[in-house]
Amino acid sequence: MRNARCYLLLIATTAACFAQGPSVVLVVGGADYSDAVSVGIPLGSIFTIEGSDLAPSVAQATGLPLPTTLNGLTVQIWDSAGSAVLGVCPLWYVSPTQVNAVLPSSLAAGTYDLSVSILTASPFGNIPLSTPRVQILATNGRFAPFTLGSRGFGPAVVQQYDSAGGPFLNQLTAAAPTGSVLVLWGTGLV
Numbered sequence: 634m635r636n637a638r639c640y641l642l643l644i645a646t647t648a649a650c651f652a653q654g655p656s657v658v659l660v661v662g663g664a665d666y667s668d669a670v671s672v673g674i675p676l677g678s679i680f681t682i683e684g685s686d687l688a689p690s691v692a693q694a695t696g697l698p699l700p701t702t703l704n705g706l707t708v709q710i711w712d713s714a715g716s717a718v719l720g721v722c723p724l725w726y727v728s729p730t731q732v733n734a735v736l737p738s739s740l741a742a743g744t745y746d747l748s749v750s751i752l753t754a755s756p757f758g759n760i761p762l763s764t765p766r767v768q769i770l771a772t773n774g775r776f777a778p779f780t781l782g783s784r785g786f787g788p789a790v791v792q793q794y795d796s797a798g799g800p801f802l803n804q805l806t807a808a809a810p811t812g813s814v815l816v817l818w819g820t821g822l823v
Contacts, residue, residue: 654762655749657684660769664820665777665786669747673770675821677738678777681731682708682766686747688727699723699735705753708734711746713767719745742773776820790818804821 660669663679663751674680692704701707701721708722720737727733746766752759778789781802791803793815798817803809 654753655686655751655764657682657687657747657749658763659683659765660747660767662777662821664779666775667775669767669769671770672771673772673775674736675772675774675776676736676740677741678820678822679725679733679735681733682747682749683731684749686729686751687732688729688751689753691726691728693726694724699725703727706732706749706751707798708732709748709750710737710740711748711766712768713744713746713768715746736769736771740771742771745769745771758774774821776819776821778817 650768660674660680661667662672662674662681662805663681664667666681667673669680688702688704688706694700694703701723703724704727706724706727708724709718710720710722711717720740722734722737723806725733725735745768747769748763748766748791750761750763754760756813780789788805791809792800793803793809793813803815809815
């Protein structure tokens with residue numbers, strides 16, 4: 634009987650080791666890195682989740698519509714009471730430390746909870762693991778341009794076209810001529 638207890642303890646300890654799970658460190662706007670709680674994330678815009686053990690490896694969406702599950706990972710939006718899932722975010726990119734997703738525009742502006750869930754393989758089968766819920770503020774709109782340094786500040790990403798119609802990025806040393814067509818890259822327009 635003593636050996637049976639030890640065997641059960643070993644199984645419980647092994648299962649606990651596999652159940653470490655993902656964690657979220659911060660949630661910010663995808664272009665300007667604004668805080669998801671104090672400034673908010675515009676509905677329908679790209680946002681970034683940073684953390685650890687978020688996905689088993691790097692994966693990115695290969696086409697439209699964007700998937701709501703990518704590499705076994707999903708991002709769910711819960712009501713502020715945490716009792717119901719109100720939306721699942723389309724995903725652009727997932728990695729062990731970062732997720733880029735789109736906040737569903739079907740939500741209303743307001744306060745929500747966000748969680749990341751991942752299916753993790755173990756000797757006992759796939760175990761769904763979720764992060765603790767993190768509060769976010771969804772807003773109606775706040776345009777944020779992507780920047781050349783990808784840090785949320787500095788020159789914006791502006792695309793222009795040469796005389797043959799080929800695209801290239803506008804630079805401080807290569808301003809667009811008068812009458813040029815420009816494309817400003819950003820997120821958060823409603």
